[in-house]
Amino acid sequence: MYNQAKYGSVDVITGDYLAEVNIAENAEAMAKSAHPGWIPTALDGLQQSLEIIDEKRIKVIINGGGLNPRGLAEKTYDMIAERKLKLKVAYVDGDNLLPRADKILDNIRNGQVKHFDSANPQVKCDKFTTSFLDHPDEMPIVSANAYLGYRAIKKGLNEGADIIICGRVSDASPVIGAAAWWHNWSEDNFDALAGALIGGHLIECSTYVTGANFAGFFKYDIKELLNLGLPIVEIDAKGDSVVTKHEALNGIVTADTVKCQLLYELQGLIYLNSDVKADISGIRVAEQAKNRVHVTGTKGYPPPPTTKLAVFYRGGYQCEILLNAIGYATEKKWDLQEAQVRSKLGEWGLTSSFDTLDFQRVGVPKEDPDSQLSATTYLRIFAQARDINVLRKLAAAWAFNGMAHFAGMCASLDMRTMQPKPYLGYYSAIIAQEELEEAVDIFDGPSKGNPRRISVGPPKKSLPLEPRANYETENPVSIGQFGPTVMRPLGDIALARSGDKGANVNIGLFVQTAEQWEWFRSFMTRPKMQKLMGKDWKDWYFIERVEIPHIYAVHYVIYGPLGRGVSSSKLLDALGKGFAEFIRAVHVPIPTKFLSLQ
Template identity: 35%
Template structure:
């Protein structure tokens, strides 16, 4: 933030937006607040804002962030005091309405909704955890209204990731709620830039091509949004990385759920979307269509999920599966008096030992013992840590546990439940610096969409199936991919650089082939598929693929980001003519 603000004379910006929220810190801050554990906003926002404030004031830059987490009012007070101490004339507003547990409880009591989990399909009454907090994903119109009243800094709780961008554009251009095309473009633009460095080359499967541009400073994106909604993505001058059609496609495919992309203000239809390179580090967003928003908004419900712990053993060299089998047998025997109290007990062998390795680390594999239980006492050190470490003297050859014993002690975890709440039940409100406040009403018009996103099992109209000579090799030699998490769902999108590669990609990536590529990772759950023909991309939604979400996952891939990397490593028949263009 400090660099963006300081560079304003040479690289001007009108609004700095920031997305501080994720499902991980939503649950963590919710628990902190309900336990009276202290301020439940995101403190790193203060660290980012403080050195930027003088330049923000000097250049008249607006700021909109969702760093309020579960304590937005308190964050507004902290920012107001910091501004005052610096002697600056900046007006701070804050947005409320995202805290919705009372509305959920009222609707549940009155039988108005079963609050079906949009990931798992279960209903809230059957959830085995007690809700302690709930947050709704708000739109951007409260931010726009605060700016319109003269606010310089607007702090929010759980507005959606892209809502600060929507709010900034609505305020700047004076759009009305029925300008769906413009709102949808601002929404998708916000999605592209909300994950900071990602659209500039962070988390990009073409990362090797960026090394000569500088891996150490990928740079932060800047969006230019016109009055008619058309947008160009660019980045800070002088930074590394790049903004290209490929980096933009990568970020587009991150965390979407299908061709309908929902926000409280608008629905963006993505199936016609594409990107156009219009200059160096300048990419235009094209083909987005706007539709009415849904009558509901997504909410995340937090509950205390119990406790978890883990112990790691290192296995080296020969007979790795047999060593793991021996360790598991000994651990299960020692845990037998206590394991009936566990809600989860998993033994996983992670990684593989290289044959004839040139160093010992390359021949070493991690064997992880993971446990969860309702109460800390159920997995106290004498009931988990000691039983799985004590067999060391009778263990496999080279038996070595990790000496960071802290991992073996109980750690509190949170459960996260994703469902929908009518927007009419959300009290979206703007609070100004002078004590005035006003409501942001629910959309006057909305559309109820089917619960099932449009999905195609396979490509139906491929022009050719003759790809010439093929070579067996990793999919990722010619295919980019990107994945992410939404609750227990994982999404993964694949794309290629050329039109003829697209026909091959979509003919090869059917739902059945994805199941085969997932192999043992396929959970037997539903998979949705849709195509983005103008972006040469195929997207899949893996329903309930992750282990209950980031806050309580037993998986190494708790953010779902490595689903794509796993699938890119799988071997398929690759057309030689595509490989002749060079590997990624």
């Protein structure tokens, strides 16, 4: 925050501090009086930056209020008063529905509150997705937060607020609110609002658009990727954007970094917010100059009458055991280890007592290794159960065979991961916006005791959601027309990014030229993605596929791999961020004529 204020001219600083899981974890700690509810680093940024924010008259809009936006707003009010600055503080609330947990449970049971993926009958959910409904005392809801939009933010800015602390507004809502206030957009200026939504999406993830989490990073010197500066988006009156950064700060902003971030955590061609529906099928991305990328072509439509609702509950307990094998006959070693543990649990009649018991083989030893570490791989035994004593028996089953281990078994002497710890389950839902009490509360009097509250109500216009697009390419061309091929990693021709969408993983991949696109769109079918996933594909998964032609991109959503979502996923890559790099590493027949262009 301080660097964004100091190193150049900006009108508004926005900040996205929230992930779905950190709200839930903070809720548990807050209930024990062990956490303030707001995000400590948000306070830290304000503490460092208030003087320069006051001097430059910069507006600040952040969702770092988390579960307690009023608490952080009051702390900010006190700091401003103590430093004798001229800044007005407000906070946005109405997202926290935990006081209505019992009603939410009833409405999930009776179908009034539906699962986020319920509209598609072909999508199957993890078998434990609704287990908390059957055990409400054992698996109580710990947090329930609806995703709010920009309207309360804009109202606060119109009323003179300089710093607005939000709870669970959507990641891009601070940017939409700032742009709508600056340009005085009406609620039905959907094209402009949609453009701002995409602008917010491009800068919401810290340095993801200035060089972080970037598939093409290997083309740059390591020094260019250290201490990355955060991005800036310039939004014009039509909602079109230029993505850039402060010249004095490190990092890279290119068409490729922007495309990668654009494709991150999408649900397809329609990007949803509680205020607008953005259609990105015609989006265009073009470099204007060094570290300046122009983004146009987003179309906007009225929002749905619903918004996302993230429900977290106590799922039970989980633990993991990490073991190493060295070199020779590794697969047989892991076969033996898994058989030993499963056999003992079976003797004790406990196998069916686990919700999850997974033996994950991580890595492949280097052939003809040049060090012991290069010959080392590990096994991750991951388990979940509602009964903590069941998990304790997992460690006992392993220890029973502790001195009957395979040749060369080793592990860290720190075995704390074996100890069961509680985990949170996630239920992604949708809720009617008319049920929310979204409001901005403004401290505009001589004290913080009685803020002025202004409710904004639901959107004035909404449209029901249509089914998500899902199609193969129109008029595919013959793959053979591109000449000789060679088996190479897909990443030799395509950049990509992936991420989590509840229980699902999204991935967007793109190429660089029109001719490559003709091959790529015809090659990258739904069955091809299934094949690329190899042993990770499960028959109950479902794939959606769309194209974004002007940026030469194919986008997929794979429904199911993350189970109940990040907080309870058994996957090592629980956030789905590594999925794209896995797919890019798989060898496919690439036309040699394209490889010569790399």
